[in-house]
Amino acid sequence: MLKHAAIAALLAAPALAEETEFVIPEGVTLEEGLAAWDRIYEVTSHPRCSNCHVGADNVPMWSGPSYGDTARPHGMNINAGDSRVGAEYVQCSTCHAYREFAPADTTPHAAPQVAADWRLAPVEAEWFGKASREICTQLRDPARNGGRGFEDIAVHLGHDVILHWAWNPGPGRQPAPYSLEEHTQDVLIWGAAGMPCEGDS
Amino acid sequence: MKLTVNDTEHEVDVDPAMPLLWVLRDELGITGPKYGCGIAQCGACTVHIDGQAVRSCQVAIGDLVGDVTTIEGLGTPDLRHAVQEAWIEGQVAQCGYCQSGQIMQAASLLETNPAPTDDDIDRAMSGNLCRCGTYPRIRAAIHSAAAKLQEG
Amino acid sequence: MGKLKTFTRRAFLVGSATIAGGVAFGTYLVKRDPDNPLAVSLAEGEATFNPWVLIDAERITLIAPHGDSGQGVLSTQAALIAEEMDLGWGDFEVSFGVPSGAYWNRALAADGVPFMPTDESFAANTARSAMNSVAKVVGIQGTGGSSSMPDSYVKLREAGAMARETLKLAASQRSGVPVAELGTQAGAVVLPDGTSIPYTDLAAEASTLEPVEGTALRDLSSWTLLGAPMERLDIVAKSTGTQDYGIDLVVDGMVHASVCLNPAKGAPLIGYDAEDALAMPGVQKVVEVTGGVAVIASNTWYAIQGAMAVDCQWGEADYPAEQADHWAALEAAFTEDALDQEWRNDGDVEAALDAGDVIEAEYRMPYVAHQPLEPLNAIVRVTDAQVEVWTGHQLPRFLQQVVAGVTGHDTDDVIFHNQFMGGSFGHRLEFEHLKQAAEIANQMRGTPVKLTYSREEDFSQDFTRHIAMGRGRASVSGGQVTGIDLGVASPSVVASQMSRMGLSVPGPDSQIVAGAWNNPYSLPNYRMRGYRAEGLAPTSSWRAVGANNGGFAFDCLLDEAIHAAGADPLAERIRLMEHDVSRKVLEAVGEMSSWGGELPANRARGIAFVESFGVPVAEVVEVEQTDAGIAIRDVWVACDVGRVLDPVNFENLVQGGVIFGLGHAINCEITYAGGRAEQSNYHAHEGMRMYQTPAIHVRGLENGEHVRGIGEPPTPCAPPALANAIFALTGQRLREMPFNKFIDFV
Missing domain, CATH: 3.10.20.30 (Beta-grasp domain)
Structure with missing residues (x-):
């Protein structure tokens, strides 16, 4: 029960309207776990998330319904560098300004802004264009997920205001599917089922 | 505020x-x-x-x-920053409307990278749009400003 | 709160108000001259010899009536005068002047066409082409059609010579030294003993003299300014953030406005709810304008935010709501009924097609937006007595008429202060934003109103380049191209543009076929027809206008035919080109690029030739296939403007024109859905950026008889050269712009 409380508290991040208590479910079947993972994959492979979960070329992507049929590298020849914050060339924060007190900019296609330094996800978490099993095995591998168990992943979801933006991306952009709360609950279901991945034998 | x-x-x-x-x-x-x-x-x-x-x-x-x-x-008509000097010598501007932004971006690039390659310039400057198409002269002026700054 | 900068003029720029505000007249003779606006308000001791030169005891002011949207004509106009006047470069002020019939554009005057209506010669039709299109748009005093240099080249040097000789006469009368023994240097008359009398010192005396006319112009071998690199007069201001554009000006007591207009261009406002907007910070009021509403606020951003918050109901567009129907209208326009004009029918095309192998192709050229970086803006102050307007515009006299038409004042009571433009590409030939600014200011008489469009509104209201479709056949036989039969269908951009000025244009529109019918090739069999599609979206002149469409269709078709004939793209173009000046342009670009030489792996080249505004242009584009897509590596450009007046500015304009052509060909189009443009900002209509920009090598030839402008001609040649290069690289013919719909670029 201690775990519940911790997660609940940490999920009380600014992006959440109100504190949400999460319960780690018991008696989750493999099927329920895999179903939860499928929903998680819908989120992790969604452009709002995967565009910044790119590989070692450090080039964020522009894709999703507002960009037409085909994905393209982030315009303006943007490269976030090995720093993943653009320090080598143009800082991500040159355009993705820090925004905490002022209300969100509602101009369509304005640069996404949150109360954090905009950055790419770590290179280990390369999701863009990856299949379900590839993302799944990365997420359950502590060597490649920041040393996290599934509860820690759920806690991380509550912390990270950049990922909260995925569900509130402003006009002209399609939000990530489900909600942050549902996504967090799915991570807990998936974890309770033993973090199964498609094709596990 | x-x-x-x-x-x-x-x-x-x-x-x-x-x-x-x-x-x-x-x-x-x-x-x-x-x-x-x-x-x-x-x-x-x-x-x-x-x-x-x-x-x-x-x-x-x-x-x-x-x-x-x-x-x-950054500088004034009488007391110019090296980047502005290079922009004037290189006769970069056409309509000139984007050039304040171009110069500020270039000055920032040279602060962190005193001798940028063409590739570095492409990465740092491609967020600055010039509808007149003065890019070849912007590139030349950045190289020239870099040389100026290195000479001190 | 910081102190606001009030409206001030640049040190070298005297605003028109100063000139118009004098109190006393100068000479009787000059005062009588209705063609010199400078003479109307001369103060005691001021001298003006013609509409371009004003001198008093303090300063020399040159008038540069052609507007400057970045092409540098303020400097070049001044240099033409200064060359003959022997002024030190920059030792004078320059003004855009006041709107006046004195500044009529001679290069575009209708009676300047030296051909009988029956003359069907190539030259005659070329001349008429210019008249039928650009002249009608540009009118009495105008900047456009790359005409500033053709108009100014002789006229402004004559103005300078006249001023110089009159000042020498004044010096002669003062000193007793015969005029023939006087020289001039650095803004002064020099006596044989070496004494120099500054022009400013002679102004009062010169103002009593009859201007000396008829002086022969100097031979170009004695030029000290023209033909050599000169520092643009605006370059320091534009490199230090101190150049004011219209959008930067502040007039005392000014309020800010932004508009929310029907995205179905030209359609009406049905109703609106401004409650949310009025509740927003900084918003003062909401007023109606034709086709929409304007929000008045204490700051531009408040006004833009307010305009976004007005809930409007719109009338429907009078053009097709969906893009597919625009293309369908063009497809349906290749008919006898829609034939606008058969522009050319040399030889026997049908026989050539019967005799040879036939290539057939269709080309599509989309709507493209202008979108200079300075959004549309204007400051207007209406009082019962007069209207003042501050903005950058290419048609000052029409601006006065349009504004007067809104406010009910006499045209002469509209005082216009022309400004440097942050780009135009034809955008600032338009008047709708001025009508709106005048409508707002007229509802708030006494209060200056600064209207600024948001970028989104600017995209939404842009009267784009006209959409066009080309359908052609070419015949090849014996390894040669033997005939071309091309039709181009498009709406009439001239009719669209003129309609917004309340004018109708009879006769065919040469801009439907520009770049295609007027090619100086000597093809033995050559038919060129223009078809007019009615009822499409409103359009306007976009840098080089019709030549972008006709040039693309013609040159790509020719290239396809040349490849089918198995000939070399450069050699066959040269073979077909009897026109000497144009052939030399092709030969030059071949030499510059070492055409035919060995290329590195994964590289290929294409060539194109397009003539526009009397300037033959040939370009070679070299592309490379990389892992990230196609990269454009090098472009070689040869063109002939008769005389290159400022080599540095010339190179800059040619490079910019090529980049403009390439960038839009790669990734820009405006498409309609639900009657509105789908592209709302630069993310969706990007143009070229630094990382895509090739090295561009420029050579200006001087074989042409006439001095021509270079602001537009480099643009239409770039897309076909790129398409032809991509074919050479990949075997894929790109017959529709933008190309990124079909292939990936770096």
Whole structure:
């Protein structure tokens, strides 16, 4: 029960309207776990998330319904560098300004802004264009997920205001599917089922 | 709200959501930074905040932290920054509307990378749109400014 | 709160108000001259010899009536005068002047066409083409059609010579030294003993003299300014953030406005709810304008935010709501009924097609937006007595008429202060934003109103380049191209543009076929027809206008035919080109690029030739296939403007024109859905950026008889050269712009 409380508290991040208590479910079947993972994959492979979960070329992507049929590298020849914050060339924060007190900019296609330094996800978490099993095995591998168990992943979801933006991306952009709360609950279901991945034998 | 622009402190009473660009232009009368797109697509509004190039149309005044330098603070017609000098010698501008932003971005690039390659310039400068197409001269002027700065 | 900068003029720029505000007249003779606006308000001791030169005891002011949207004509106009006047470069002020019939554009005057209506010669039709299109648009005093240099080249040097000789006469009368023994240097008359008398010192005396006319112009071998690199007069201001554009000006007591207009261009406002907007910070009021509403606020951003918050109900567009129907209208326009004009029918095309192998192709050229980086803006102050307007515009006299038409004032009571433009590409030939600014200011008489468009509104209201479709056949036989039969269908951009000025244009529109019918090739069999599609979206002149469409269709078709004939793209173009000046342009670009030489792996080249505004242009584009897509590596450009007046500015304009052509060909189009443009900002209509920009090598030839302008001609040649290069690289013919719909670029 201690775990519940911790997660609940940490999920009380600014992006959440109100504190949400999460319960780690018991008696989750493999099927329920895999179903939860499928929903998680819908989120992790969604452009709002995967565009910044790119590989070692450090080039964020522009894709999703507002960009037409085909994905393209982030315009303006943007490269976030090995720093993943653009320090080598143009800082991500040159355009993705820090925004905490002022209300969100509602101009369509304005640069996404949150109360954090905009950055790419770590290179280990390369999701863009990856299949379900590839993302799944990365997420359950502590060597490649920041040393996290599934509860820690759920806690991380509550912390990270950049990922909260995925569900509130402003006009002209399609939000990530489900909600942050549902996504967090799915991570807990998936974890309770033993973090199964498609094709596990 | 207080802000420091080109070493001068100002106080403004505006909606905290107002972008820095419009505080500079309409409230303080500092018009070197230009409005081009309003969504960080063109770079014409580029200023420095604590030395870093930033699109001033994207910074809400309520979230501004740091000292602002505009092109007017970089150098003046009589006392020019090396980048401005290179821009004049290289006869870069056509309409000139984007050039304040180009110069501020270039000055920031040379702060962190004193001898940029063509590839470095392509990466640092491609967020600054020039509708007249002065890019070949911008590239040459950056190389020339880099050489100037290295000579001291 | 910082102190606001009030409206001030640049040190070298005297605003028109100063000139118009004098109190006393100068000479009787000059005062009588209705063609010199400078004479109307001369103060005591001021001298003007013609509409371009004004001198008093303090300063020399040159008038540069052609507007400057970045092409540098302020400097070049001044240099033409200064060359003959022997002024030190920059030792004078320059003004855009006041709107006046004195500044009529001679290069575009209708009676300047030296051909009988029956003359069907190539030259005659070329001349008429210019008249039928650009002249009608540009009118009495105008900047456009790359005409500033053709108009100014002789006229402004004559103005300078006249001023110089009159000042020498004044010096002669003062000193007793015969005029023939006087020289001039650095803004002064020099006596044989070496004494120099500054022009400013002679102004009062010169103002009593009859201007000396008929002086022969100097031979170009004695030029000290023209033909050599000169520092643009605006370069320091534009490199230090101190150049004011219209958008930067502040007039005392000014309020800010922004508009929310029907995205179905030209359609009406049905109703609106401004409650939310009025509750927003800084918003003062909401007023109606034709086709929409304007929000008045204490700051531009408040006005833009307010305009976004007005809930409007719109009338429907009078053009097709969906893009597919625009293309369908063009497809349906290749009919006898829609034939606008058969522009050319040399030889026997049908026989050539019967005799040879036939290539057939269709080309599509989309709507493209202008979108200079300075959004549309204007400051207007209406009082019962007069209207003042501050903005950058290419048609000052029409601006006065349009504004007067809104406010009910006499045209002469509209005082216009022309400004440097942050780009135009034809955008600032338009008047709708001025009508709106005048409508707002007229509802708030006494208060200056600054209207600024948001970028989104600017995209939404852009009267784009006209959409066009080309359908052609070419015949090849014996390894040669033997005939071309091309039709181009498009709406009439001239009719669209003129309609917004309340004018109708009879006769065919040469801009439907520009770049295609007027090619100086000597093809033995050559038919060129223009078809007019009605009822499409409103359009306007976009840098080089019709030549972008006709040039693309013609040159790509020719290239396809040349490849089918198995000939070399450069050699066959040269073989077909009897026109000497144009052939030399092709030969030059071949030499510059070492055409036919060995290329590195994964590289290929294409060539194109397009003539526009009397300037033959040939370009070679070299592309490379990389892992990230196609990269454009090098472009070689040869063109002939008769005389290159400023080599540095010339190179800059040619490079910019090529980049403009390439960038839009790669990734720009405006498409309609639900009657509105789908592209709302630069993310969706990007143009070229630094990382895509090739090295561009420029050579200006001087074989042409006439001095021509270079602001537009480099643009239409770039897309076909790129398409032809991509074919050479990949075997894929790109017959529709933008190309990124079909292939990936770096």
